[in-house]
Structure formats: structure tokens, C-alpha cells
Amino acid sequence: MAGTIEDNLIAVLDRVKAAARKAGRDPAEVTLVAITKNVEIKKVKEAVSGGARVFGENYVQEAEEKIKKIKDASVKWHFTGHLQKNKAKLAVELFDVIETVDSVELAAELNKRAKKPIECLIEVNIAREKTKTGVGPDHALKLAKAISGMENLRLTGLMCIPPASENIEGTRPYFVALRRLAERINKEQLPGVTMRELSMGMSGDYETAVEEGATCIRVGTAIFGQRPPQAAKQTKKGQ
Numbered sequence: 001m002a003g004t005i006e007d008n009l010i011a012v013l014d015r016v017k018a019a020a021r022k023a024g025r026d027p028a029e030v031t032l033v034a035i036t037k038n039v040e041i042k043k044v045k046e047a048v049s050g051g052a053r054v055f056g057e058n059y060v061q062e063a064e065e066k067i068k069k070i071k072d073a074s075v076k077w078h079f080t081g082h083l084q085k086n087k088a089k090l091a092v093e094l095f096d097v098i099e100t101v102d103s104v105e106l107a108a109e110l111n112k113r114a115k116k117p118i119e120c121l122i123e124v125n126i127a128r129e130k131t132k133t134g135v136g137p138d139h140a141l142k143l144a145k146a147i148s149g150m151e152n153l154r155l156t157g158l159m160c161i162p163p164a165s166e167n168i169e170g171t172r173p174y175f176v177a178l179r180r181l182a183e184r185i186n187k188e189q190l191p192g193v194t195m196r197e198l199s200m201g202m203s204g205d206y207e208t209a210v211e212e213g214a215t216c217i218r219v220g221t222a223i224f225g226q227r228p229p230q231a232a233k234q235t236k237k238g239q
Contacts, residue, residue: 005043006050008223009034012206016217019210030210033078033199035220037062038227041069047223048072056080056218060087060094067094080159080199080218082133089113099123099159099199099216102135104146107153114152121199122147124181126160126174134160137177141185148190155190157197157215158182162205171205175212 003011012032020027036044037058044055044066053074057063058081067077078097088109091098100123101107110120122143125134135143140158147155158181162174175198182195199216201209206217221227 004050005046005223009047009050009052012219012222015207016210019207023211023213025210025213029215031216033080033216033218034223035080035202035218036066036224037081037220039220039224041066043224044070048075052223054078054216056099056220057095058082060090063094064090078199078216085109092118097121097156100133101143101147101153101155102133104143107143107147107150111150111152117152117154119154119156120147121157121159121197122155124158124160124178126178126181127163129163132161137181140181141188144185144188144190144193148193155193157195157199158185159199159216161202162200165205168205168208171201172208172212175200175209175214179213 016030017027020030031054033054033056034047034052035056048070054076056078063077076096077094078099079091079095080099083091083100083106085106092110092114098110098120101120102123122140123134124140125132125136128136144155147153158178160174160178162171165171178200179198182198186195197215198213201214201217203219203222206219209217
């Protein structure tokens with residue numbers, strides 16, 4: 001990665017446009033979520049100045065500090081990390097979208113704490129990896145049905161993190177699987193549930209994700225550069 005943060009944003013968006021057109025899609029259907037976990041506030045502000053309007057954070061307290069300093073009503077914030085129930089109250093106050101709902105218990109806590117309806121996605125452990133959070137594909141519909149009955153949650157789609165792959169094509173089957181899972185849930189016509197959002201794809205594979213239907217891509221490294229080694233060890237949800 002080279003160039004300024006603004007240059008990097010332009011480069012990512014150009015590649016998104018190319019991938020979308022290759023797949024016969026409108027590039028406007030894809031939202032770039034700039035992952036700012038462990039990124040200093042100066043760089044986040046540079047991204048805002050460069051045109052980024054949606055940011056993703058993995059840690060509630062880190063996000064709280066940044067959101068207070070950004071103070072831009074046009075900026076939206078997605079929570080993209082593993083959310084503990086004891087952070088639910090603060091999370092619904094800070095974020096516009098919670099991308100990582102992975103249990104009925106967490107959904108119930110978010111519903112209880114939210115003072116107004118909040119958008120959420122179900123995190124699916126698409127490859128059933130023991131080291132990752134998320135609901136198994138076989139249980140996603142059951143969780144969607146539970147969320148459907150919660151007045152303060154608006155379920156709008158699914159997110160996933162496929163297994164790491166050195167081959168750029170290695171993640172494609174998992175993106176296809178998530179899209180098909182969303183289609184199956186959509187057919188149930190659950191009240192208050194839409195499957196319009198697919199949050200999938202990170203710095204190494206977002207073009208493949210766009211080709212397979214991603215509406216949100218979570219990109220950090222390709223915009224902000226590599227995180228310091230210690231910070232990178234903490235990573236889990238967004239690149």
C-alpha cells in the first residue's frame with residue numbers, strides 16, 4: 001500500500017466499481033466500511049476528509065473515544081467486533097448498525113437496551129470454525145425468527161468472515177454460501193426482516209466479495225496500512 005489515505009480510498013473504490021461492473025452490478029449498491037480498529041484518530045479524520053462516511057470498530061470503548069472526536073453527522077458507525085452483553089447498552093447508543101449479533105441472548109439484550117429501533121446483522125460462522133464467533137449456518141434462520149419478534153431490532157442481513165486463504169479465489173465459495181443463506185431466510189418472509197445487506201470481504205478479497213453480492217465490504221489495511229504488530233495480534237473481525 002502506498003500513497004495518502006485519500007489516494008487509498010480512491011483506489012479501493014475504483015476496484016469496487018470494476019468488480020461490480022464485472023458482475024453486472026451497480027457499484028452504488030456497495031458500501032465501503034472503513035475499519036478503524038487500532039487506527040489513530042488523525043488517520044480517521046484524514047479518511048473523513050477523503051470522503052469516507054462509514055466506519056467500523058471492534059471495541060466499544062475505543063469507538064466511543066473516536067466518535068466523540070469526529071463529530072460529523074454524516075458519518076455512520078458499524079460495530080464489527082465480538083460484542084459482549086455487558087457492552088450492549090453503550091453499543092446501541094454509539095452505533096448505527098451492529099453487524100455481529102450471534103445469539104438470541106445478545107439480541108434480547110440489545111432489544112432491551114435500545115431506546116429506538118437499531119439496524120443489525122447476524123454474524124454467521126460460515127465455515128463453522130471453532131476459533132471464530134458467529135452462529136452456525138444451520139442456526140441462522142432460528143436466530144432470524146427470534147429477532148423478527150423484537151421491536152427494537154431491524155434485521156437487515158448477514159455478515160461473515162471466511163477462513164483465511166492465500167488464493168484470492170479461496171474465499172469465493174463462502175461468499176456464495178452466505179448469499180444463498182440470505183436468500184433462504186428471505187423466502188421465509190419474516191416480519192420486520194429483510195436480507196438486503198451482505199457484509200463480506202476485507203482487504204484481501206473484497207473484489208471477490210463484490211462479485212458475489214456483497215453490499216458492505218470491511219476494509220482497513222488497504223486504506224490505513226498495516227497496523228503495528230501488537231495491534232494486529234488483537235485482530236479478528238475486520239481488515
